[in-house]
Every structure is written in structure tokens, then in C-alpha cells.
Amino acid sequence: MSGGHGLSLTHIQAFLVFAAIISIAFGYLGRRRPNDRLRYILWSFFLFLAVGVGIAWAMYPFSR
Amino acid sequence: MTEDAQLPPSNDPVPPSLPPTGAEVESVEPVLRRELRSWTFAIAGWLIPGLGHALQKMWGRAAIVFSAVGLLVFTGASMRGNVFASNGGDAFDTLGYIADLGTGCFYFVARALETAGADVSHSQGDYGTRFLATAGVLNILAALHAYEAARGRKA
Numbered sequence: 001m002s003g004g005h006g007l008s009l010t011h012i013q014a015f016l017v018f019a020a021i022i023s024i025a026f027g028y029l030g031r032r033r034p035n036d037r038l039r040y041i042l043w044s045f046f047l048f049l050a051v052g053v054g055i056a057w058a059m060y061p062f063s064r
Numbered sequence: 065m066t067e068d069a070q071l072p073p074s075n076d077p078v079p080p081s082l083p084p085t086g087a088e089v090e091s092v093e094p095v096l097r098r099e100l101r102s103w104t105f106a107i108a109g110w111l112i113p114g115l116g117h118a119l120q121k122m123w124g125r126a127a128i129v130f131s132a133v134g135l136l137v138f139t140g141a142s143m144r145g146n147v148f149a150s151n152g153g154d155a156f157d158t159l160g161y162i163a164d165l166g167t168g169c170f171y172f173v174a175r176a177l178e179t180a181g182a183d184v185s186h187s188q189g190d191y192g193t194r195f196l197a198t199a200g201v202l203n204i205l206a207a208l209h210a211y212e213a214a215r216g217r218k219a
Binding site (some may be wrong): 024 | 125
């Protein structure tokens with residue numbers, strides 16, 4: 001993971017790390033009860049992934 | 065003839081502007097104190113991520129905010145993202161600087177971590193720039209949450 005340009009993450013790794021950190025923070029700030037938090041974190045993480053992959057596929061025709 | 069002229073004359077006396085009673089002064093003072101306290105929590109939370117929640121004994125949220133902002137800053141700076149300075153050349157630099165300042169004391173941590181400077185010629189540096197900006201915006205959001213919680217608006 002470490003290269004000549006500092007910490008080196010692939011696009012998908014950076015995307016997953018980003019989505020996980022933000023989802024956990026949102027879950028803790030937005031909900032109070034542990035069950036609600038867990039559900040919110042999972043839902044938020046899933047939406048990050050869905051939107052990210054969706055945008056990637058939407059841009060696919062323009063990549064070549 | 066206007067509509068006012070048709071109305072019968074009112075017998076109600078014009079209410080005089082009396083000085084506030086003791087009870088009114090007492091009810092205003094806690095509101096001001098609470099407002100001051102809320103702003104203190106918000107500013108504390110901005111300067112040191114999570115402190116606004118820690119002062120309200122919301123330990124879990126404080127730890128998560130501190131860890132999330134810290135991790136984002138550490139990752140962003142390690143990926144050699146751009147930590148914007150105050151002498152930015154255009155509006156985007158200024159916006160980036162405002163976002164980076166949102167991390168509070170972590171702004172200086174990011175600058176200290178990036179001894180080799182930013183490198184946005186690779187995608188890593190570009191991702192790092194986003195991580196740093198997101199850390200700032202997330203911390204501002206958390207500081208606002210601490211403010212709202214102190215006012216009793218959010219649990």
C-alpha cells in the first residue's frame with residue numbers, strides 16, 4: 001500500500017476507506033440507539049457504494 | 065371614508081413600555097447563558113475535533129468524530145493531498161483553504177505530516193486532497209451538531 005508517492009491506495013480502496021469512515025461518523029452523529037446507528041451505517045455505506053458504482057458505470061461509455 | 069374611521073373608538077389604553085420585571089430578566093439570562101455555552105461547545109469542537117461532544121459527556125460521539133477526522137487527515141496527508149494555504153491564487157484555493165481549516169488543530173497536523181509537500185500529479189494526491197477537504201467539512205458538521213445538542217434541539 002505504500003509507494004513512492006506516500007500512501008498508495010487504489011481507487012476502490014480509497015473509495016471503500018472514505019465510505020466506511022464517513023458512514024460511521026454519520027451513523028454516530030445522526031442516530032442515538034445502537035441498533036439505529038448500525039442500520040444507518042450499513043445503509044449509508046451501501047448507498048455510497050451504489051452511487052459510486054452507478055456513477056462509474058454511467059461514465060463508462062465516455063472512457064474510451 | 066376610510067375603514068378605520070368607521071370603527072368605534074377603542075377604550076384600551078396604549079400599553080406603556082415598562083421596564084422588564086425581575087421574572088423576565090431571570091428568564092432571559094439562562095437563554096443567553098445557554099447560547100453562550102452552545103457557541104463555546106461549537107468552537108471547542110471545531111478547534112479540537114470531538115471536544116464539543118466530550119464537554120457534553122457524549123463520549124462515543126466525541127471519540128468517533130476525533131477518530132474520523134484524524135483518520136481522514138492522516139490518510140489525506142499520507143497520500144500527499146493538497147493542504148491549501150491562505151495565499152491561494154483563485155476561488156477554488158480559497159474554498160479548499162476554508163474546508164481544510166474546518167479540521168481545526170488537525171490543519172497543522174496535516175501540514176506537519178506533509179514534509180515532502182503535495183503531489184497532485186498522481187491520482188493519489190488528488191484523492192488525498194478530497195480526504196482532507198472532507199475531514200474539514202465533517203468536523204464543521206460535527207461542531208454544528210454539538211451546538212444543536214447543547215441547545216437541546218438534537219439528541
